[in-house]
Amino acid sequence: MTLEQKSVLVVDDELDILHVIKRSLEVDGGFSHVYGFTRPLLALEYFKLNYNNCAIILSDIRMPGMTGFEFIKRIKQINPITKVLLMSAFEIDNNELSTSLGSIMIDDFVHKPVSPRQLTNIIQRHIVGKVGNYYNTRI
Numbered sequence: 001m002t003l004e005q006k007s008v009l010v011v012d013d014e015l016d017i018l019h020v021i022k023r024s025l026e027v028d029g030g031f032s033h034v035y036g037f038t039r040p041l042l043a044l045e046y047f048k049l050n051y052n053n054c055a056i057i058l059s060d061i062r063m064p065g066m067t068g069f070e071f072i073k074r075i076k077q078i079n080p081i082t083k084v085l086l087m088s089a090f091e092i093d094n095n096e097l098s099t100s101l102g103s104i105m106i107d108d109f110v111h112k113p114v115s116p117r118q119l120t121n122i123i124q125r126h127i128v129g130k131v132g133n134y135y136n137t138r139i
Helices: 015-027 040-053 068-078 094-101 116-128
Strands: 007-011 033-037 054-060 083-088 108-111
Touching (some): 007 015, 007 040, 015 033, 033 040, 040 054, 054 068, 054 116, 083 116
Parallel strands (some): 007 054, 083 108
8 A cells, every 4th residue: 555545534623733734744745535633532433434544643632522642542442553643732741641641652742833744754754664763652
């Protein structure tokens, strides 16, 4: 499967940020299947039905209704090998990540603001597997 055929699931409660990320991944990143959700519960339902087609998930942490931490925990219950990236504009230290995720493994943490091109590069690196060990984080 080529990079263009891989699907990306993006979850962010801020619609304008979601649109920028989605457009950047489609236009600059060459992804033809980018699915964006502002509500984690809807994203979770979508993932339950389509987890075999999802190459990577990018989720904000602070969202109403369900945090990114809880969302990722549920994703990993459905498919433990799904690649996940968390992002936040807030300072998150390793202690908060450890407390919130327990033994759940994430593949990277992205600090907002991040340029669309930089975010696209991060996601592409994770999908094609050219990521050093320092990106994989067991929390």
